[in-house]
Amino acid sequence: MLYWTLIFLVVAIIAGALGFTGIAGASASIAQILFFIFLALLVISLVAGFMRRAR
Template sequence: MLNYALLFLIIAIIAAVFGFGGVAGTAASIAKVLFFIFLVLMVISLFSHVFKT
């Protein structure tokens, strides 16, 4: 999941450099959403590991 977030971030940066504003904005928003999903899943996994009985 984090790999996809980083991939879309790189696509957004490359698209912004070449002047494709729409593509860069879309890729950046996808990267942001995937990153936050990754963070939520990581926290859930951490809590489940800590409170494992």
């Protein structure tokens, strides 16, 4: 998922540099959403791992 976040981020940067503001904005929004989903899954995974070790 982090891979796709980086892909959309690169697309947003390139589109912004070329003047395609609509595409750049949409790609940046998708990258931001995917990044936060990745962070949430990372935190859930870490908490589950700590809970598992505590037993």
